[in-house]
Amino acid sequence: MDEEYKKEQFETLKIKSSVAKKFRRFSRAMSKSQSISLLLMLEFFEDNGISPTESMGPKMQTLENLIKKRISGVIAILKDIEKGQTKPTVAMMQSLFQEAEPKKQTLILEKKNTEEKQPKYQERNQQDL
Template sequence: MDTFITIRFKRKTAKRFQEFSKTHFKTHTETMEAILDFFFYNEISPKEKLGPTGRTIETKLLKRINAVIAIMRDVEKTQTKPTVAMLESLFQIEEPKKKPLILEKKFVEEKKEVRFREKQNLKNEL
């Protein structure tokens, strides 16, 4: 059986360690060994910053995604929709307007009013 040694910690730090130890390991010794092994095997110092956290990376990604969405919407409004409208207008099939042939004569409908009247002989009527 291994012997124990006393290490002095501030009360606040000791309480934090005990709570962490209870939630993750069976004994305080296992907890301390795991913590030391972690830093030793990963060759990092507890004083080092490991870089951006998951939350900061997520917020940066969301900002970039929103920027890409805004760019795509702008491209759609300024380039895609007008181009599609022009192409659709080119490919729309319209019936060609019937133009009369030059040789074809148009018959004018007869009007009921007479344009010319015969002169009536006024002497005969008197």
Template sequence: MDKGYEKERFESLSIKRSVVKKFRKYSKSISKSNSMTLLLMVEFFERNELSPEDDLKPGLMETENRIKKRINAVIAIIKNIEKNQTKPTLAMLQSLFMNVEPKPKILIEKSFEELERERINKEFKLKLQERNEFQFKKDNRDLNNGEKTPN
């Protein structure tokens, strides 16, 4: 029996046989009595301010398209944030807290003459530096020896 409607009397409606068969089949599929199924259907249409003749598909498709566009916009915003804020910040933090390996030097092929010239330049600079240091020490000694110390 239907809860809340136990004391009410039944009324009859004249409905076409094919419609009654279809309605009873639907009523059984949702596990309600015929009266409760019809009541739920009427309340649904009243609550949603719909008419049984209304076509819901165009409205639903428009809503679906609007939702998809908004979702795509949100995805674009998230990607932009990730690209311009999150990844650079992560890279900076990683470089601060982790040992960053130096980039390997690029090997350039040089001729024997270039290598020999570089070696000679290095040797020359080394000898020049040694000569300057020697001269500096000698000048310091000469200055210190030339001074008279008071007794």
């Protein structure tokens, strides 16, 4: 027996024999005394504000919908973080740590200037000779 209720007296309840057998099986399955099993059931109903005659269907569905909405909100927040923070940061880090250096491209103006100067210089040298 439970220590807290050791000094209390037993009371009798009139319960049908089939219900009593089922309750005893339930109590053994929980490995609790019959008094504690009944007390736990009563506290469960009181704490959760439900009645044994009520159907739990609508309450469970509303709870499920609430959880789905919150999960959707969390997913939206994570996607926003990914778009706004993670992807740009990864792109910057990749650009910083790329091993290949970009090829140096000469300016188009520089090429024209060097090509034009060479023939003129060669023409002058030939005239001087």
